[in-house]
Amino acid sequence: MAGVDRFDGEFAAVLEAAQSGAPWALERMFAALAPVVTGYLRSQGAQEPEDLTSEVFVAVLRNVVRFTGDEAGFRSWVFTIAHRRLLDERRAHGRRPLLTGLDDAYRVPAPNEVETEAARHLGTEWVRAACDRLAPDQRDVLLLRLLGSLTVEEVAAALGKSAGAVKALQRRGFRAIARAMAQEEVPL
Amino acid sequence: MTLRGDDDGDMTPTLEFDDLIDAVVKGDPVPEAHIALATFAQRVRALGDGPAPTPTPELAALLAGRSGLERPQGNGRLAPAARRRGPLRRVVRLGLGASLAAAGVAGAGAAGMLPAAANNAVRGAIDAVSPVDIGRQDHPANHGSVISTDAKGDSDGEPGVDGRAVAESAPGAAHRADGAPAKPDTPPGETGVTGQDRAAETPAGTDPSATAPGRNGNGSTNGNDDPGSPPGQQPGSARPDGRAVAGG
Numbered sequence: 001m002a003g004v005d006r007f008d009g010e011f012a013a014v015l016e017a018a019q020s021g022a023p024w025a026l027e028r029m030f031a032a033l034a035p036v037v038t039g040y041l042r043s044q045g046a047q048e049p050e051d052l053t054s055e056v057f058v059a060v061l062r063n064v065v066r067f068t069g070d071e072a073g074f075r076s077w078v079f080t081i082a083h084r085r086l087l088d089e090r091r092a093h094g095r096r097p098l099l100t101g102l103d104d105a106y107r108v109p110a111p112n113e114v115e116t117e118a119a120r121h122l123g124t125e126w127v128r129a130a131c132d133r134l135a136p137d138q139r140d141v142l143l144l145r146l147l148g149s150l151t152v153e154e155v156a157a158a159l160g161k162s163a164g165a166v167k168a169l170q171r172r173g174f175r176a177i178a179r180a181m182a183q184e185e186v187p188l
Numbered sequence: 189m190t191l192r193g194d195d196d197g198d199m200t201p202t203l204e205f206d207d208l209i210d211a212v213v214k215g216d217p218v219p220e221a222h223i224a225l226a227t228f229a230q231r232v233r234a235l236g237d238g239p240a241p242t243p244t245p246e247l248a249a250l251l252a253g254r255s256g257l258e259r260p261q262g263n264g265r266l267a268p269a270a271r272r273r274g275p276l277r278r279v280v281r282l283g284l285g286a287s288l289a290a291a292g293v294a295g296a297g298a299a300g301m302l303p304a305a306a307n308n309a310v311r312g313a314i315d316a317v318s319p320v321d322i323g324r325q326d327h328p329a330n331h332g333s334v335i336s337t338d339a340k341g342d343s344d345g346e347p348g349v350d351g352r353a354v355a356e357s358a359p360g361a362a363h364r365a366d367g368a369p370a371k372p373d374t375p376p377g378e379t380g381v382t383g384q385d386r387a388a389e390t391p392a393g394t395d396p397s398a399t400a401p402g403r404n405g406n407g408s409t410n411g412n413d414d415p416g417s418p419p420g421q422q423p424g425s426a427r428p429d430g431r432a433v434a435g436g
Contacts, residue, residue, distance in 0.1 A: 023253040030243065030251060036236030043235055050241035057243070061250045127231040145213050146232040167206070174209050174225065181224045 004075070004149040006032040011071040019065045029064070030057050033075065037082045040147045043131050044086050044139070047093060056082045076154040079144060083158055130177055138173030141166055 007014055007028070017025035034053055041049040041056075059081050067074060131139050137159075144155045152170070156163045208225070211218045215233075218226045249255040 021253055023251060026251050026253070030247075031240050034240035035238050038241050039236030039238065043232075051244060053241050054244035054247040058247050058250060061247070123227075123231055124234070127228060127235070130228075131232070143232070146229050147236050170209060171205060174212070175205070177228055178222070178225050181228065 005071065006075075007071055011074065015064070015067070015074070018061075019067075026061055026064075029060070033078050036147055036149075037078060040079065040082060040143055041086055043128060043143055043147065045132060046086055046089055048089075052085055052089060053082075056085050059085075072151075072154070075148065076150050076158065079148040079150060079154075080158040083140070083144070130180060134173055134176060138169050138176065141169040142173045142177075145170060 005011075014025045014028050018029055034057060037056055038049050038053045041052050046052050056078065060078055067077060069077070131143065134142065140159055141155055144150045144158060145152075148155075150158065152163050152166050155161075156166045159166065161169075208218060208222055210216075212222070212226050212229045215226075215230070243251060246255070
């Protein structure tokens with residue numbers, strides 16, 4: 001997705017240095033994308049999102065010498081690896097763990113409802129719970145679009161679907177979220 | 189309850205909704221009626237705002253440059269690691285198995301547990317890759333005549349050995365020609381008592397039933413009349429190195 005720049009316009013220089021093995025460049029790649037990858041994996045219900053993030057970046061850094069492309073392509077590549085690692089972990093564990101449900105999220109105690117931080121936390125919990133209750137394909141699309149900042153075409157490539165199918169899944173996912181927010185008093 | 193947006197009829201028309209989605213995803217301004225959806229998207233993006241997790245040791249080594257990155261091969265953009273994993277693991281397993289087998293044979297050879305021929309083969313193989321001498325039987329003629337400076341104490345000033353004196357507690361010291369204190373009065377074999385005499389003093393010397401195999405006591409043997417041959421051994425069956433050859 002154009003406009004997202006996590007390398008302050010220096011991606012080409014960072015990539016070149018990383019491909020020559022410069023530790024500072026490898027560290028910069030990790031620092032730039034590891035938080036969003038971890039957020040994606042956690043939102044998808046990964047058992048060990050931090051360790052899985054490390055696995056993703058081990059694969060990324062070991063193969064970075066072969067990468068050609070811009071930052072958007074790099075981000076798309078990283079999230080494609082992350083999504084595949086996530087599927088591997090799910091297969092290894094046999095099932096996907098349930099995250100906190102919406103009802104549970106509403107029961108999160110807030111000492112003072114006027115406190116902004118508590119409300120924000122409650123909103124974040126609702127967002128996570130809402131993502132978890134989406135159909136898996138819709139969740140994949142929405143999280144890759146919003147957290148990974150991938151285009152429809154990049155999401156389609158990452159998931160092995162057509163761009164049209166991704167658009168349809170995206171539409172349905174956002175409609176479901178909008179409907180739930182309209183029906184419930186969502187503390188966002 | 190599961191959230192599924194399957195019923196499109198109750199919401200904004202599709203094309204208009206697609207435009208709304210684009211704005212929401214990009215973070216552009218949206219109509220006030222859809223502020224909540226934009227806030228939702230903002231909250232989802234915020235899920236990735238945390239600090240980078242602590243890398244595992246393997247990743248930390250990579251980040252520090254202590255572990256090598258793969259070198260480019262061919263002109264492919266990306267070669268899936270999983271495609272190479274199977275054959276590579278098989279090769280590693282085969283190599284590991286061969287290494288373990290070789291290590292086992294080498295260990296047995298070094299411990300002297302193998303037949304002589306196999307022992308020599310193992311010794312040769314180890315010599316080819318290791319500077320360690322695991323003990324040849326063909327010692328040179330001057331074996332032991334050279335004394336190291338470490339043994340003599342020249343290297344560190346500590347008193348060592350001169351190569352001539354032999355401790356009394358050392359095995360065989362009594363038979364050394366220059367070991368005056370331990371030197372016996374009469375050399376071996378010069379006491380006037382022969383080995384034959386001593387043999388008669390042993391229990392076997394007086395017990396006819398203890399006659400050595402192959403000898404019947406009256407001089408006749410089972411074809412072995414050579415007094416220099418060990419009991420039960422055919423004349424001329426000994427190898428030049430004095431080791432017996434198994435009779436067949």
